[in-house]
Amino acid sequence: TRNIELAVVAGDGIGTEVVEQGLLVLEAALAGSDAKIGTTEFDLGARRWHATGETLTDETLEAIKRHDAILLGAIGDPTVPSGVLERGLLLKLRFALDHYVNLRPNKLYQGVTSPLANPGDVDFVVVREGTEGPYVGNGGAIRTGTPHEVATEVSLNTAFGVERVVRYAFEKAAQRERKHLTLVHKHNVLVHAGHLWRRTVEAVNAEFPDVTTDYLHVDAATIFLVTKPSRFDVIVTDNLFGDIITDEAAAITGGMGLAGSANINPDGTFPSMFEPIHGSAPDIAGQGKADPTATVLSVSMLLDHLGLADEAKRVERAVAADLAERGGVVRTTAEVGADLVARVRG
Amino acid sequence: TRNIELAVVAGDGIGTEVVEQGLLVLEAALAGSDAKIGTTEFDLGARRWHATGETLTDETLEAIKRHDAILLGAIGDPTVPSGVLERGLLLKLRFALDHYVNLRPNKLYQGVTSPLANPGDVDFVVVREGTEGPYVGNGGAIRTGTPHEVATEVSLNTAFGVERVVRYAFEKAAQRERKHLTLVHKHNVLVHAGHLWRRTVEAVNAEFPDVTTDYLHVDAATIFLVTKPSRFDVIVTDNLFGDIITDEAAAITGGMGLAGSANINPDGTFPSMFEPIHGSAPDIAGQGKADPTATVLSVSMLLDHLGLADEAKRVERAVAADLAERGGVVRTTAEVGADLVARVRG
């Protein structure tokens, strides 16, 4: 038997509710296989911060590192000043664990209603850079709160960082049917960062002659996501642009309740982290209303990442079948989870 | 009679085609009024750059400054390295003429098909900051083209710059029926810039007690633009976020062919500039296919800015009537222009 040690960071708001169901589906998927899951829960997020002032200590980070993977629910709460948990916990995990690939698939499953009148056949994946760009936390302010305040935010981009994520995106594209990669940036305005991205895509393309590429400014990408999302196969983009377009992409494929993601350290030096892309949704927290599907799809990505491709597919197929048949029925978080567990068991 | 001196920068690609029609509509709108338009054409953009290497000289800039307003078509061409014309001409105009308000209305006119299945009643305006943020051109790179390249882009934000555009947005909101202002930023990640924006909105709100406000992260804003665009009344946001969400907003209200904009220097120190938000569209340039409606709506904003509110309304009503009746008929750029001229004449 293979022992998989999973760090669980359920987090805030609906995070705890959806992770609970995600874990039940994970167990169901592994029942009968020779892999066994051991979980360690890490009580991190708003509760912990209020109690201790801690976001993520070095010790906790080291403890998390000793796991094979991380399942995360959602981080953030209105009672905590904006940025404290995002920068001090969620982004700290992504950066410290060198999650340079933030993988966000977008598929319009059968049975799911898109807000678009004619969405077409939507099935693409966004490879969002996870450790650079405007997310590095390299900003500051002087004369804060006075009429002379100046605040800056620096986007940092390195050839090393851009090349590795671009190569990953080409690898992904090469494995797919359409083998098409779209770079999304804004190189006509952010010329230094943008040209680094562009040159890198051109250079790495030489290693993947089968993959076709094109380029879209981020503003144009937001248009195509609405007018012709079927044009996309793989998108590679920076941390901030990736944040923005993946939310729009989730919206057109049925909403935040269905969008899973993986923060991957492809080198395997550190555990990768799997999380729904939605937030903690304080407005519906504690009511059993949250859709755990995004978390369950993240669990499927987790299984795939651990080399359990069959189990991963079984979970994704369970989700697909559930979506195809759910219609307008309203179920609780636990009910959706139970239905998915039943489908995974088969 | 009042003499209005208009600087015309038709620019590249379809820019020249749509500006031609925009000017015809402008003349029609002023016929019979006591305002007279004199135009000076400035040959700027790709052609000029290829011929002379110039983007915008100090002399030309000074000449443009001596006008009451600017009508701009589109800037940019694939034969010119990316960024040269955008930074050296378009953004140089916006920055040098202190266009700190980039006003972008979004209205789903009757007769226009939205890509959304249920768009609802869409009528909002984005107040995009125009002279700060990641657009300042404060970036650089070292070891370019080597594996050790590092490229940066700095977002600069000042209390002075944020406050004036936020105050403008509150003024706009106060004049509207719903009196609602939404700040769009990403203050949970870009904490320094974001908190400056947030504090400023809170502070200026005290001067506008009638205006209600809310806040959305930019990623969440891209969702609501697809799922519930009717929720927006006035949006205020930074230069880059404004660029991104106004393209998405244009897409859901009928596309780039219909989206006008104004780059305003509210102080009146420098001429304001009116332009469609679409680009030079090299793929359809020279074919008489471009829809001049976005430019005509920009002309309406130009008239309004010059204090010619009746004429502005006449132009907007002509556009609304044309849109309501156009159905599936395909017309050339000139035909649409002629139809709008006829409607403006009444």
Ligand SMILES: CC(C)[C@H](C(=O)O)[C@@H](O)C(=O)O
């Ligand atoms: C919570 C926030 C810091 C995060 C991000 O901006 O990356 C979220 O929006 C996401 O997309 O995972």
Ligand SMILES: CC(C)[C@H](C(=O)O)[C@@H](O)C(=O)O
């Ligand atoms: C052409 C480009 C520099 C410009 C911008 O980014 O502002 C355009 O996209 C716009 O929105 O007017």
